[in-house]
Amino acid sequence: MGAxxxxxxxxxxxxxxxAGDQETVFAERSAVAVKAYKTSLPCRKEMLEEIKRAWEGLASTLIQGGKITASELWEVDPFSCLAADPTYRDEGFDLTDDLIHQVFDLLDRISEG
Incomplete structure (x- = not known):
């Protein structure tokens, strides 16, 4: 019995x-993943800015060329909430933090394939 x-x-x-070793490995991997994500944020922000500028230029060209109206653009705008915004119609884009996070999530899903 004693044995x-x-x-x-x-x-x-x-x-x-x-179990302790697994917790340590998990914590280390989590820290690395968070660090990698934070490191990638400036690049993601720059990529989003480039997408925003490209879309803004295209939308402006189409509207100024009379090829499409702001209300028609609203129907096909990937950032549809922007087309409804009076600022968008008059001046340009006004992206909210939530929208930026949604776009990042979409970009993540696309890159994961």
Whole structure:
């Protein structure tokens, strides 16, 4: 009986050590993932700005050329909430933080393929 208890105790200790090691590995991987994401944010922001400028230029060219109206653009605008915004119609874009995060999420899903 004593040998069985000793074996069980040794097994529990090994399992506790493995569980602790797994937690350490998970914490390290999580920290690396967060650091990588934070490092990529400036690049993502720049990419979003480039997309925004390209869309803004295209929309402006189409509207000024009489090829499409702001209300027609609203129907096909990937940022449809912008076309409904009076600022958009008169001046340009006004992206909200939520929209930026939605676009980042979309870009993430696209890059994951």
């Amino acid at each position: 069985l208890k000793a074996d069980n105790k040794a097994l529990r200790e090994k399992m506790d050590k493995v």
